Amino acid sequence: MEYSYIGKRIKRVDALPKVTGEASYFSDVNLPDTLAGKILTSPYAHAKILGIDTSKAESLPGVRAVVTSKDMPRVPLDFALAHFNRRVDLFAMASDRVRFIGEEVAAVAADNEEIAEVALSLIDVHYEEIKAVFDPEEAMSPDAPVLYDDMESNVAVYMPGDYGDVEKGFEEADHIFEDEFKTQLQYHAPMERQGCICKWDMNENLTMWTCTQTPHLHQYMVATILGIPIAKTRVVSPYVGGGFGAKAHQAFPYHIISAVLAKKTGNPVKIEYSRGEEFSFATAAPSFKIKLKTGVMNDGKIIAKQAIVVEECGAHCYIATGQLLCSIFFSFAHIYKVPNLKYEGMVVYTNNPNRAVALRGFGNTQTNFAVESQMDMIAEKLGMDPMELKSKNMFEQGDTDMMGWHFNSYGLPECIKQSAESADWNEKRAEKSPNRGIGMAALIHACGFKGSFGSIETSSAVIYAKQDGSFNLFTDFSEIGTGVWTVVQEIAAEVLGTRLEDIQVSAGDTAFTPFDMGSYSSRGTFSVGNAVKLAATDIRDQIFEVAAEMMEVKIDDLESKNCEIYAKETPDKKISIAEVTHHAIMESGKILIGKGIWNTPSSLFDPFSGTWSNLGPTPSYLFGCQVVEVEVDPNTGKVTVLSVDAAHDVGYPINLDMAEGQIHGGVMMGLGYALTENLALEDGKVLCDDFVDYFIFRAPDLPEIKPILVTTDDQYGPFGAKGLGEATMVPTAPAVANAVYNAIGVRIKDLPITPGKVLKALKEKKRG
Amino acid sequence: MKIELNTNERIYEVDVEPYESLNQVIRHKIGLMGTKRGCDTGGCGACTVLLDGQAVYSCMVPAARAEGKKVTTIEGLCNNNKLDPIQDAFVEKGAIQCGYCTPGMIMSAKSMLSQNSAPSEKEIKDSIAGNICRCTGYVKIVDAISAAAETIREGE
Ligand code: FES
Ligand code: FES
Numbered sequence: 023m024e025y026s027y028i029g030k031r032i033k034r035v036d037a038l039p040k041v042t043g044e045a046s047y048f049s050d051v052n053l054p055d056t057l058a059g060k061i062l063t064s065p066y067a068h069a070k071i072l073g074i075d076t077s078k079a080e081s082l083p084g085v086r087a088v089v090t091s092k093d094m095p096r097v098p099l100d101f102a103l104a105h106f107n108r109r110v111d112l113f114a115m116a117s118d119r120v121r122f123i124g125e126e127v128a129a130v131a132a133d134n135e136e137i138a139e140v141a142l143s144l145i146d147v148h149y150e151e152i153k154a155v156f157d158p159e160e161a162m163s164p165d166a167p168v169l170y171d172d173m174e175s176n177v178a179v180y181m182p183g184d185y186g187d188v189e190k191g192f193e194e195a196d197h198i199f200e201d202e203f204k205t206q207l208q209y210h211a212p213m214e215r216q217g218c219i220c221k222w223d224m225n226e227n228l229t230m231w232t233c234t235q236t237p238h239l240h241q242y243m244v245a246t247i248l249g250i251p252i253a254k255t256r257v258v259s260p261y262v263g264g265g266f267g268a269k270a271h272q273a274f275p276y277h278i279i280s281a282v283l284a285k286k287t288g289n290p291v292k293i294e295y296s297r298g299e300e301f302s303f304a305t306a307a308p309s310f311k312i313k314l315k316t317g318v319m320n321d322g323k324i325i326a327k328q329a330i331v332v333e334e335c336g337a338h339c340y341i342a343t344g345q346l347l348c349s350i351f352f353s354f355a356h357i358y359k360v361p362n363l364k365y366e367g368m369v370v371y372t373n374n375p376n377r378a379v380a381l382r383g384f385g386n387t388q389t390n391f392a393v394e395s396q397m398d399m400i401a402e403k404l405g406m407d408p409m410e411l412k413s414k415n416m417f418e419q420g421d422t423d424m425m426g427w428h429f430n431s432y433g434l435p436e437c438i439k440q441s442a443e444s445a446d447w448n449e450k451r452a453e454k455s456p457n458r459g460i461g462m463a464a465l466i467h468a469c470g471f472k473g474s475f476g477s478i479e480t481s482s483a484v485i486y487a488k489q490d491g492s493f494n495l496f497t498d499f500s501e502i503g504t505g506v507w508t509v510v511q512e513i514a515a516e517v518l519g520t521r522l523e524d525i526q527v528s529a530g531d532t533a534f535t536p537f538d539m540g541s542y543s544s545r546g547t548f549s550v551g552n553a554v555k556l557a558a559t560d561i562r563d564q565i566f567e568v569a570a571e572m573m574e575v576k577i578d579d580l581e582s583k584n585c586e587i588y589a590k591e592t593p594d595k596k597i598s599i600a601e602v603t604h605h606a607i608m609e610s611g612k613i614l615i616g617k618g619i620w621n622t623p624s625s626l627f628d629p630f631s632g633t634w635s636n637l638g639p640t641p642s643y644l645f646g647c648q649v650v651e652v653e654v655d656p657n658t659g660k661v662t663v664l665s666v667d668a669a670h671d672v673g674y675p676i677n678l679d680m681a682e683g684q685i686h687g688g689v690m691m692g693l694g695y696a697l698t699e700n701l702a703l704e705d706g707k708v709l710c711d712d713f714v715d716y717f718i719f720r721a722p723d724l725p726e727i728k729p730i731l732v733t734t735d736d737q738y739g740p741f742g743a744k745g746l747g748e749a750t751m752v753p754t755a756p757a758v759a760n761a762v763y764n765a766i767g768v769r770i771k772d773l774p775i776t777p778g779k780v781l782k783a784l785k786e787k788k789r790g
Numbered sequence: 791m792k793i794e795l796n797t798n799e800r801i802y803e804v805d806v807e808p809y810e811s812l813n814q815v816i817r818h819k820i821g822l823m824g825t826k827r828g829c830d831t832g833g834c835g836a837c838t839v840l841l842d843g844q845a846v847y848s849c850m851v852p853a854a855r856a857e858g859k860k861v862t863t864i865e866g867l868c869n870n871n872k873l874d875p876i877q878d879a880f881v882e883k884g885a886i887q888c889g890y891c892t893p894g895m896i897m898s899a900k901s902m903l904s905q906n907s908a909p910s911e912k913e914i915k916d917s918i919a920g921n922i923c924r925c926t927g928y929v930k931i932v933d934a935i936s937a938a939a940e941t942i943r944e945g946e
Contacts, residue, residue, distance in 0.1 A: 033881055040889030041877040041896060043824015043864035050823035211924055213828045213836050213890035263826070263890030264924050297829035503888030503925045679884030679930070686927030687887060713833035713922060721915040721928040 026583070027512040027522060028741045031679045034508045035527055036261070036501050045261045048231040049294055051219055057086055057131040059283050059293035060138035061276060062145050063303060064120035064127055067373040067706030068154035068167065071118050074128060075146040082144060084137035087286040090128045091117035094282060097247045099273045100340050102239070102476060108343040109178050111170065112377070114247070114278035120149070121169050121337035122375040123706050124303025126275045131283040131291045154373035156706050158311065158334040161372045169337060169371040178339045179369035181346060183632045185424055186362030191326025195317025199400055202313050203392035204772035207306045207374075207701035208694075210381055211718055214263020216304055217294030218277050220284040227254045228281060233262040235270040236540025238498050239476070241532045243272035248281055260530030265502040266691070267380030268305040270475070270542040298711040306701050307381030308342065309334050310349060310388040317362075318400055322414040326362040329354050331389065333369045335378035342369040342378035344474035347627065349385030351639070353393045353752075356427055357466045358415035363424075373706045380542060382691060383752045384474065386467055391773060394463035394756035398763065407451065408462055408760070409438055419734075426625070427638030431734035431744070433671025434645040438464060440730050441669035445649035454764070457654050458664075461760025463753035464647040468640035469745030470545035472624045479622040479640070481549035482536040483557040485514060487565065487614035489607050491585060491600030492524045495557070497550050498538030500530040504747055505680035506546040510554040512676055513740055517558035518565075519582030520599060536617075544644060544745030547676055551740035552620040561616025565599065568606045573597055623738070641738040644749040646670035648689070650757040651725075654765045656784060659777030661697055661762055663725040666754070670729070673736035673744030681746060685729035688750020690719050696755035700774050793857045795820070798866030806853045813837045813848035816863060824864040824893050828922070835921030838894035839863050845901035847920070864893035867900065875941040876900055876934070885934035887925030895921050899935045907942045909935075 039045035076088040094114040101110055115126045128145050132138035153167040160166055161176040169176055192198060218232035228250065234240045237257045245255035262269060271277075276293045284291040295304055310333050317326035331349055335342040346367045355363055369378070383390075401408040412434075417423065419432035441462065442448070450460045472479040486494045495514050499506045507527045514525045529535055538550060562582065570577040573596075575589040582588070582599060589595045606612040625636040651664040668685050675681045698717040702709045710716040735742035755773055763769050768783035795802045797820055804819045813830075816822050816839065828836030830849045837848040840862035867874040876899050879885070886892050895918055902909060902917035909917070914935045915928070923931060 031884070034884060034886060036889065037881040037884075037886050040886050040892045041864075041873070041880045042868050043822070043893050045889055046823065047826075047890065049827075050817075052818070052821065052823070211922075213826070213834060213888065213922065213924055215828065262888065264888040266924070297831065297833070501888075505887070683884060683887055683926055683930060686929040687925045688927075690927035691924070712831055713829065718922055718924065719927075720920075720922065721918045721932065722912070724928055727927055727929055 025516055027516050029675055029678065032508060032512055032522065032677050034505055035511055036507055047214055047261045047263050048219060048233050048259065049217055051231045053219065053221060053290045056219065056290040056292050057133065057287055058135040058138045059129060059131050059280050059291040060135065060142055061126050061279060061293065062128040062142045064116065064123060064125040066120060066149055066151055067123050069120050069149040069151045071116060071120060071127065072148040072150055076128060079130060079141040079144040082137065082141050084133040085130055085141045086289065087131045087283050088128065088141065088145065089279065089282055089286065091115040094278060095247050095249060099243065099247060099275065099278065102243065109339045112338045112340060114275045122373050124375045126279065129279045129283060131287050154706060156372050156374055158332050158370040158372055161370050176371040177368050178335060178371050179343050179346060181367040182365065184364045185632065188326045188328050188362045188364040191362035192317045195325050196320045197318045197403060198315065199396055200315045201396055201771060202311065203395065205310045205388045205391060206773050207309050207376055208381055208699050209301060209306050209701045209716060210266045210268035212264030212266060212268055215295045215297060215300050216276065217292065218280050219290055219292040220280040221290040222285055227256065229256045229258060230277065230281065231258045232277065233269050234259045235262065235265040235500060235502055235542055236272055237500060237530055237532050238537045239272040239540055244277055244281065247273060247278055257532045259500045262500045262502040265541065266382045267384065267542065270380050270540065301711045301716065302708045303375040305379040306376040308345065308376055308378045312389055312392040314392050314396055316396060316400065322404055322406055322411045324358055324360050324415050327354065327360045328364045331365065331367045334372055334374065335369050336372060336374045336376040338377045339369060340377045341380055341475065345378060345380065345385035347474055348471060349389045352386040352466050353390040355425065356423060357393065357464065359417055359423065374703055375706065375708060382688065382748050384543065384748065387695065387752045390463065390465055390752050391756045394753060395759050395771065398461065398760040399769065409442055412438060412464055425632065426634035429643055430738065431642060431673060431736040432645065433732045433734040434464060436732045437645050437647040437669040437671055440732060441647045441649045441667045444728055444730055445651065445665065445667040447649055450651065457656060457765055458651065459761045459763065459765025460649060460651045461757045461764050462647060462649045463756035463760060465645065465749055465752040467544065467644040467749040467752060469548035469642055469644060470622055471543050471639045472622060473626045473639055474543060477626055479539065479549065479624060481538045481553040481620045483550065483553040483618045484536050485557045485561050485616040487561055487603040489604045491520065491598060491603050492526065493518065495525050495527050495554065496535045497529045497554065498535040499541055499546060499550050502541050504541065504546055504684065505677060506541065506550060508680065509547050509551055509676050513551055513554045514558040517555060518562050520585050544748040546745065547743050548642060548739055548745045549620055549622065551743060553618040555740040556618030556620060557616040560618060561614055564614050564616065565602050568612060569597055569602045572602060572605060642673065642736045642744050644671060644744055644746065646749050646753060648753045648757045650761045652758060652761040652765055654762055654780060656766060659780035661775055661780065663693055663758065665726045667728045668730065668750065669732055670746055670749055671732045671734050671744065672746050673739040674733055674742035675731050676741065676743050681731055682729040684746045685750045686727050688747065689727045689754055690724060692751035692754025693758065694719055695751065695773065696758035697774050791854065793854055795856060795861060797861040798863060808852065808854060810853050811849050812851040812853045812856050815853035816848060822863050822865050826890055826893055828890065835894045835898065836891055838897040838921060840897055840901055843901060843904055845898045864896060867896065874900065876903065876938040879934040879938035879941065883930050883934040883937060885926065885930040891921055891923040895923065895931055899938065903939055903942055907939055907946065909939055911936065
């Protein structure tokens with residue numbers, strides 16, 4: 023099918039505002055009389071709060087308000103997140119006990135940041151330290167201090183599952199592989215720091231400018247926590263300076279604190295984390311420990327698989343359950359066909375500062391590292407090419423697996439084939455040069471995992487026609503960088519047969535956009551794309567109805583292209599869209615409003631049966647395979663990545679530049695995860711607070727990244743398209759680890775793969 | 791203290807504190823919000839502006855030290871709605887995602903290209919080594935800068 027815009031290189035709608043500095047992010051909003059808000063956080067990993075004296079701070083000139091937990095609503099911040107099996111434990115401020123270094127204890131609003139800082143130092147908090155625990159294994163031991171009084175242990179969530187007969191499978195297996203893998207804390211590091219500005223008007227309406235990936239969920243949570251009508255709470259968040267999950271918060275403590283301070287002072291209050299605060303306690307993806315046991319037959323068929331997955335969530339469970347689900351299901355249970363499966367998943371509290379915040383891949387990245395590393399080990403033991411081993415255990419298009427996941431499109435074989443070809447896999451595996459190696463890893467992911475973030479998976483869009491044939495399109499989606507505004511513009515213009523510039527996209531402001539779940543779980547192109555396609559089709563049908571009357575033809579005969587409506591049979595009979603919309607609105611009083619609601623046909627996980635009733639958590643799954651080539655310096659242990667060939671099944675690409683861009687960025691984040699990024703902790707304190715200690719790849723350090731877009735024409739996707747963003751970083755780390763093994767014969771099972779670990783492993787290998 | 795800041799060819803008279811950075815003054819006293827602030831410690835490059843044509847981290851320069859010099863921010867690159875070739879190339883090549891690093895990236899490239907309009911790929915990458923982009927993997931940014939260099943050479 024030849025499209026006008028879909029599948030092309032279309033310029034982004036947000037490009038001009040961004041290259042000129044015109045795009046306004048929350049922190050660029052400059053309201054008169056805005057006060058600086060600052061939060062006092064706990065210096066202790068675990069302590070009782072015996073008392074707080076704010077009097078000195080209050081009497082400091084320039085201080086407008088000081089608040090503590092007494093001023094905060096006692097409504098939890100995480101009440102509407104995952105749909106089952108979870109705890110609610112996050113409040114805007116600690117009241118009688120702090121559980122990590124960085125927990126919110128008090129806050130001030132002052133005339134400027136400097137005064138606010140001084141005021142914080144004048145707040146006297148009387149703490150009594152209690153024993154803390156930092157290691158998840160220790161946290162599970164019977165004599166560990168328990169973080170929550172209503173609990174008997176630190177295991178916040180326990181999720182077991184059993185399919186087939188694993189024990190029998192292991193008995194029958196010709197080979198058993200048992201390994202333990204560990205992953206680190208990764209910091210999202212969006213270039214825009216977290217924050218918000220809150221302002222109340224005289225009618226008690228709250229406006230909050232912030233950086234959120236999920237404006238409507240954010241609005242719902244903030245209003246409910248504050249106890250005000252949702253409709254009187256406006257969340258404005260059009261441009262967001264990068265999210266990667268860090269801003270998929272429906273409400274963080276600072277949002278509530280800022281709203282309370284603004285209410286108390288009657289002024290707008292701005293809270294913006296410093297980069298140091300961001301590093302120290304804002305957001306990070308949790309660390310995982312994964313014990314993996316796999317039984318394999320001589321021919322490579324996997325017969326049984328067992329995993330114990332321990333997710334360390336820090337002091338708050340937040341969306342840890344969703345992450346645990348994703349960590350178990352994607353790479354462990356669904357990437358390969360395994361007849362016998364057993365797992366135990368746990369979320370464990372510690373006194374470390376992270377709130378189990380979502381990060382690109384959402385648990386899948388962690389387990390994928392374990393599973394795909396082990397696949398490489400299995401292949402070696404069986405003397406098989408990893409490609410062949412994968413092929414032996416793959417599904418086929420149209421398959422439904424034993425938990426109910428249905429693969430209507432299935433690009434995995436093609437992704438493996440194309441990434442291998444592009445990287446000269448066969449040649450490089452056959453003729454190895456010293457200290458160089460090549461490795462591969464594959465993945466499965468979802469576009470919109472129902473149940474990971476709430477029990478619905480919906481998007482909506484509204485489109486109005488104007489008298490001149492232009493259109494206003496409204497969606498909730500913030501532009502966090504993924505290009506979703508351009509995607510929806512392309513889709514609407516394609517359906518309506520207009521020019522791109524005829525579609526004016528407005529988004530990221532709950533005052534006028536319809537409800538949407540927001541930007542996470544690689545759902546933008548897929549879910550909002552579907553909603554926009556429905557809305558555009560709806561309004562096109564209305565326009566065709568008017569046009570059919572005007573042209574005196576049957577409505578089914580009509581088609582639109584180049585801003586004109588034609589009758590298929592008599593193509594010389596045509597009329598411009600503008601004439602029709604003008605006639606409809608100005609002469610017939612017909613207001614043309616299109617609406618699209620996409621309620622995904624997927625289903626929720628049923629914890630009792632351990633299955634999904636329909637299609638699985640998403641109707642459409644993402645697949646991909648990455649091949650990485652590295653060179654390892656045996657003297658220093660340094661791993662240099664030479665190239666990455668990344669093939670991803672995108673269903674059908676909506677915009678080539680943007681799809682490639684997602685792969686470039688995801689691979690870079692994945693390489694950081696594999697090699698350099700580690701939010702190291704000591705006794706609950708983050709050791710790095712700037713981009714020197716926390717190394718993110720810079721332009722000169724990056725290898726060649728070759729994106730390959732595999733097309734599978736998904737049945738449910740708009741124009742066949744699926745999501746992409748998250749999938750792009752998932753298999754990078756295991757592909758690097760496998761390449762390192764191929765280069766120098768050492769297997770690193772705990773991330774990141776630092777020179778120190780490589781040297782140590784080399785030494786051990788020498789010793790035998 | 792009162793200082794005069796020549797910013798984008800316009801003189802602004804501003805009252806600054808000795809500790810205030812050029813970044814704070816450009817953003818909050820002059821009101822030009824195109825220059826971003828990602829860390830305040832010279833670690834990210836989001837705040838890059840030109841000082842007499844040289845790329846600097848505006849978060850690391852006290853505002854008072856910019857007096858008597860020419861400050862150019864991202865807003866100063868586009869005159870009468872005509873984009874700078876670098877801005878044009880960023881649009882054309884799709885070198886933008888969230889856009890938070892973009893003004894700083896463009897200013898770093900501007901500084902380099904004004905001294906060297908035939909940079910090698912390595913020189914391009916080195917010129918933005920002080921600018922972190924978390925979104926794009928730099929690939930399309932490097933493409934865009936190299937395309938801009940070509941346009942500039944053609945115009946020379
Ligand atoms: S804000 Fe100046 S370098 Fe980061
Ligand atoms: S585009 Fe987001 S940081 Fe560069």
